[in-house]
Amino acid sequence: MDLTVEKKLRNLYELQAVxxxxxxxxAMMGELPMEVADLEDEIIGLETRLTNIEGEIGQIQDGINAYRTRIKECNQQIDKxxxxxxQVKNNREYDALNKEIExxxxxxxxxxxxxxxxxxxxDTQKEIxxxxxxTLENRRKDLEFKRVELKTIEKENEEEMNRLGGDREKAEKDVDPRLLKAYNRIRKNVINGIAVASILRGSCGGCFARIxxxxxxxxxxxxKIIDCEHCGRILVDVTISGQETIVEVKEEKPATRKRLKLGAKAE
Ligand SMILES: [Zn+2]
Structure with a gap:
């Protein structure tokens, strides 16, 4: 069956949306496990630090005790x-004893x-x-909180992930095989995973180059199927995409985070 270009684009965009x-x-799940792992590392570091400080405090305490013992010994010796x-017999003995006492x-x-x-x-070490x-106590609380959050999100997402997986399978079947090949190739090459971009205020919704x-x-x-001259993404107009594509680009991260406002079906 030969589909119209419009239908082909609609099917392709459906797949993109899913x-x-x-x-x-x-992306959302990818950050939380990392945050939990970071906290776990930090807590291990803090625990090691605490053990070291406690060791130092013990050493200082031992040093102080040794000085106190020595003072006691000196005093006993002075008394003797x-x-x-x-009972001294001469001045020389008297002077010698006084010298020792001094x-x-x-x-x-x-x-x-x-x-x-x-x-x-x-005192300084005790303050540290x-x-x-x-700090350790706070981090432990943070960790406990994040673990609960992660568990909840994993549970919530499991359902969503399964549902989207099903949607994806269905959507992929409807896509023209040649277009699907192109789609997969483009998606691999772009950082934000968007192979099918909507026209966004006269620009490519994927790379923002003017069209x-x-x-x-x-x-x-x-x-016919038209791609962006600048980035190679397949371009669709708003009648196909339903809504304008909103792309958030975070410069500091290599993996671009994006949020597509999708049509009702994919939402
Ligand atoms: Zn482009």
């Missing part, structure tokens, strides 16, 4: 020397200074521990 809906669904002072006194001062420094370090712990007025009226005449 494929675009599928692309959007996949002071007792010996009462040295131990200096060591105690030094140890107290060190404890003060370590205590400040300890607190902030890191808070010469004569070409525009040829497209409207449905006399």
């Amino acid at each position: 494929d675009t809906a599928l692309d959007n669904l996949k 020397y002071k007792e010996q002072l009462n 040295i131990l006194g200096l060591e105690i001062l030094q140890a107290e200074k060190s404890i003060k420094m370590q205590q400040e370090k300890l 521990l607190r902030v890191t712990g808070e 010469p007025p004569q070409r525009q009226s040829d497209i409207r005449a449905h006399f």
